[in-house]
Amino acid sequence: MTRKQKRLSVIAGGLGFLAVAVGLTFYALGQKASYFYMPADLANVTLEPGQRIRLGGLVEKGTIVRDQGTEVEFSVTDTERSVKVAYSGILPDLFREEQGVITEGSFGPDGVFVADSVLAKHDENYMPKEVADSLKAKGVWQEETQ
Amino acid sequence: MVEIGHFALVLAFALALVQSVVPLVGARTSNSRMMAVAEPVSMAGFGLVLLAFAVLTVSYAQSDFSVANVWENSHSLKPFIYKITGTWGNHEGSMLLWVLILTFFGALVALFGGNLPATLRATVISVQGWIGAAFLLFILATSNPFARLTPAPIEGRDLNPILQDIGLAIHPPLLYLGYVGFSVCFSFAVAALIDGRIDASWARWVRPWTLAAWSFLTGGIAMGSYWAYYELGWGGFWFWDPVENASFMPWLAGTALLHSAIVMEKRSALKIWTLLLAILTFSLSLLGTFLVRSGVLTSVHAFATDPSRGVFILCILTVFIGGSLALFALRAPSLTAGGLFQPISREGALVLNNLFLTTATATVLVGTLYPLVVEALTGDKISVGAPFFNLTFGPLMIPLLVLVPFGPLLAWKRGDVLAAAQRLMTAFAGTLLAVLATMLFIDGATVLAALGIGLATWLVLGALTDLALKAGFGSASPGTMLRRLTGLPLSMFGTALAHLGLGLTTLGLVGVLSFESEHILTMKPGETTEISGYVLRFDEIAPVQGPNFTESRAKFSLLDAAGKPYGEIVSSKRFYPVRQMPTTEAGIKTMGLSQLYVSLGDETADGSLVVRIWWKPLVTLIWGGTLAMMAGGAVSLFDRRLRVGAPARRRREAIEPAAAS
Numbered sequence: 001m002t003r004k005q006k007r008l009s010v011i012a013g014g015l016g017f018l019a020v021a022v023g024l025t026f027y028a029l030g031q032k033a034s035y036f037y038m039p040a041d042l043a044n045v046t047l048e049p050g051q052r053i054r055l056g057g058l059v060e061k062g063t064i065v066r067d068q069g070t071e072v073e074f075s076v077t078d079t080e081r082s083v084k085v086a087y088s089g090i091l092p093d094l095f096r097e098e099q100g101v102i103t104e105g106s107f108g109p110d111g112v113f114v115a116d117s118v119l120a121k122h123d124e125n126y127m128p129k130e131v132a133d134s135l136k137a138k139g140v141w142q143e144e145t146q
Numbered sequence: 147m148v149e150i151g152h153f154a155l156v157l158a159f160a161l162a163l164v165q166s167v168v169p170l171v172g173a174r175t176s177n178s179r180m181m182a183v184a185e186p187v188s189m190a191g192f193g194l195v196l197l198a199f200a201v202l203t204v205s206y207a208q209s210d211f212s213v214a215n216v217w218e219n220s221h222s223l224k225p226f227i228y229k230i231t232g233t234w235g236n237h238e239g240s241m242l243l244w245v246l247i248l249t250f251f252g253a254l255v256a257l258f259g260g261n262l263p264a265t266l267r268a269t270v271i272s273v274q275g276w277i278g279a280a281f282l283l284f285i286l287a288t289s290n291p292f293a294r295l296t297p298a299p300i301e302g303r304d305l306n307p308i309l310q311d312i313g314l315a316i317h318p319p320l321l322y323l324g325y326v327g328f329s330v331c332f333s334f335a336v337a338a339l340i341d342g343r344i345d346a347s348w349a350r351w352v353r354p355w356t357l358a359a360w361s362f363l364t365g366g367i368a369m370g371s372y373w374a375y376y377e378l379g380w381g382g383f384w385f386w387d388p389v390e391n392a393s394f395m396p397w398l399a400g401t402a403l404l405h406s407a408i409v410m411e412k413r414s415a416l417k418i419w420t421l422l423l424a425i426l427t428f429s430l431s432l433l434g435t436f437l438v439r440s441g442v443l444t445s446v447h448a449f450a451t452d453p454s455r456g457v458f459i460l461c462i463l464t465v466f467i468g469g470s471l472a473l474f475a476l477r478a479p480s481l482t483a484g485g486l487f488q489p490i491s492r493e494g495a496l497v498l499n500n501l502f503l504t505t506a507t508a509t510v511l512v513g514t515l516y517p518l519v520v521e522a523l524t525g526d527k528i529s530v531g532a533p534f535f536n537l538t539f540g541p542l543m544i545p546l547l548v549l550v551p552f553g554p555l556l557a558w559k560r561g562d563v564l565a566a567a568q569r570l571m572t573a574f575a576g577t578l579l580a581v582l583a584t585m586l587f588i589d590g591a592t593v594l595a596a597l598g599i600g601l602a603t604w605l606v607l608g609a610l611t612d613l614a615l616k617a618g619f620g621s622a623s624p625g626t627m628l629r630r631l632t633g634l635p636l637s638m639f640g641t642a643l644a645h646l647g648l649g650l651t652t653l654g655l656v657g658v659l660s661f662e663s664e665h666i667l668t669m670k671p672g673e674t675t676e677i678s679g680y681v682l683r684f685d686e687i688a689p690v691q692g693p694n695f696t697e698s699r700a701k702f703s704l705l706d707a708a709g710k711p712y713g714e715i716v717s718s719k720r721f722y723p724v725r726q727m728p729t730t731e732a733g734i735k736t737m738g739l740s741q742l743y744v745s746l747g748d749e750t751a752d753g754s755l756v757v758r759i760w761w762k763p764l765v766t767l768i769w770g771g772t773l774a775m776m777a778g779g780a781v782s783l784f785d786r787r788l789r790v791g792a793p794a795r796r797r798r799e800a801i802e803p804a805a806a807s
Contacts, residue, residue: 010489014501017501018505021505021509021538021542024537024538024541025509025512025513027537028513028533029513029516029534031533031537032530032534032537033517033530034528034529034531035526035528036527054527054529066748066750067750067751070666070667070668070747070756089747089758090380090666090745090747090748090758091747093727093728093729093730094727094728104529104531
């Protein structure tokens with residue numbers, strides 16, 4: 001091979017490699033990115049059965065129900081609508097009534113959102129950004145006063 | 147008192163401006179008196195920032211709540227060590243630490259840069275001055291740690307309890323030493339572009355800096371991961387969270403830089419590429435600082451943030467990344483291209499390494515920023531989590547890991563894959579054996595798990611093969627082998643150690659991901675449960691009063707299968723009244739390389755306790771491996787050839803390049 005051919009083949013190899021990586025990335029983004037919704041948004045979207053989403057909002061007051069075991073049920077609300085969430089496991093330390101949370105999972109056939117992860121934050125003044133933005137958009141956001 | 151600190155910072159900013167301009171003008175106009183300004187100014191700048199940092203630390207130690215920053219993040223009852231570490235456990239203090247480390251590195255260049263060409267040294271210190279000036283202005287304008295409160299409050303608001311931990315005391319300084327260490331590589335790259343040439347001393351300087359920064363960053367990431375593992379009570383060690391990715395991207399790019407810098411130093415090839423990588427690596431560090439400090443991305447690790455700061459850092463980011471890349475586009479074509487090599491050679495292997503690592507960096511970058519882009523374009527909110535990264539990052543890393551043992555066995559310039567493969571036969575046989583043993587002897591092992599174990603074994607044996615071959619194992623007498631081993635340059639041990647560490651980390655990851663078992667159950671005192679051949683008995687739960695928290699402490703006894711006591715595990719839930727925050731203190735028992743992890747949940751209606759128990763096989767290897775990688779970096783750094791103060795030896799090697807390969 002001449003030097004030019006050699007260089008071309010190296011460049012072609014590199015580009016092919018990159019093309020595979022780019023293809024993989026796009027495929028993964030299409031498949032694996034999960035959308036974030038507030039309870040009120042759910043009226044406007046159609047979800048495929050079993051589609052993973054993130055559901056965010058406030059933990060509605062007085063809805064946390066713990067059974068004898070590790071099952072917990074609570075409702076996530078954006079003050080407009082609320083959605084019942086079932087979760088099995090240990091909740092984050094900062095999980096509390098009227099605190100912002102993000103839950104991730106999918107809807108079961110009975111319309112209950114089955115979460116496999118529940119995120120609250122590391123900081124007691126912190127509200128998940130998506131939740132804060134959506135609450136601000138709905139005009140129910142209250143600045144933290146100290 | 148703290149006004150001294152504030153004043154010192156303002157002064158340091160003024161000096162940084164001088165440092166940004168005067169030496170650079172001197173270098174451009176060949177004015178040696180102007181260039182000579184660089185050293186004293188950068189050292190004085192470091193002294194001033196150190197003074198400011200010391201003043202802030204003293205305010206924390208004395209719990210001076212008239213300082214707003216201390217009031218917000220400290221408490222008089224807090225243990226003394228966390229009063230000190232609280233200095234950088236908050237936004238303002240951690241930015242001050244960032245700048246302290248930046249000026250420290252600038253001062254080091256000034257101190258040890260005696261054998262650099264004068265114009266290069268002056269330009270490098272100038273570029274460091276730009277970065278310093280930008281971040282000092284950022285601190286003074288948006289994040290002043292020295293603001294006062296009048297009247298002074300009696301008591302502080304305490305540090306976020308999950309930061310009151312020794313892991314988080316060490317994590318930020320290590321991480322910043324890494325992040326900011328790459329600023330030196332960046333400054334060298336920009337200086338080379340301004341100068342319009344890259345010479346031998348450039349390469350010799352960049353490699354040790356890359357090694358040092360990379361080692362620190364490795365340690366910082368590992369420490370952060372271990373902290374998240376034991377402090378958050380979820381038993382997870384990596385979440386592909388934006389804030390974690392922010393530190394991981396510079397690490398990946400830095401790893402690529404580390405390898406391409408070898409090619410550049412040894413063969414003076416890949417010069418322009420190395421330069422670009424140096425710029426990109428520090429750009430990713432800046433991006434990381436921006437992502438963490440601005441809170442634009444939803445992260446499980448996010449703390450309350452302030453958007454105006456985000457905009458400021460975004461401006462710094464744009465100027466530095468945009469500026470340096472524009473300079474690169476402008477000047478790179480005029481730089482001389484380096485040496486040639488065959489595709490199959492040590493250089494070729496390192497290029498392949500770079501191709502994989504930079505592509506992996508790009509996928510992490512896309513996954514991290516994609517939600518931002520989608521939200522800006524469509525308003526949809528999406529999250530990209532572990533499934534995305536497992537699907538993209540994983541397939542990119544696995545072939546790279548398979549290829550790692552080949553690299554060091556290929557010759558420079560023109561290599562022979564078949565010969566390398568032959569020499570790796572023993573390692574390959576060992577790998578097959580490990581795969582078979584996993585399939586046969588471990589219950590519930592999937593094919594994937596066995597292959598994972600095989601991959602890890604392959605990496606470990608490959609690293610050992612490299613050393614064994616260099617010592618002449620099998621052909622030479624033990625005495626000769628020992629002599630050859632002691633005669634090897636330290637950087638070869640460094641390479642082997644780092645690759646070995648990579649194998650160990652892989653083994654730990656495979657162990658946990660494939661063989662972990664998890665039990666969630668409710669327990670009452672006296673009840674037992676069985677996990678992985680051990681019996682865990684819940685003995686009692688009792689309240690304990692800590693210095694600035696109250697604690698429900700649960701005691702568990704660990705019994706072996708025969709019922710004999712084996713050990714004790716204490717796991718607790720703490721409540722910090724000042725912040726009204728609960729935290730989980732997981733109980734961890736290390737057994738061999740594995741750990742039993744017990745984390746407490748809430749009490750249920752009938753008074754029993756939700757307990758989450760994990761058996762995490764080989765988990766300690768994840769961090770053990772990173773320690774080996776760090777050690778590998780450190781060992782290479784002490785290689786005589788890389789030591790910056792050894793000019794005599796360097797000259798000799800320039801004549802005998804063969805001795806260095």
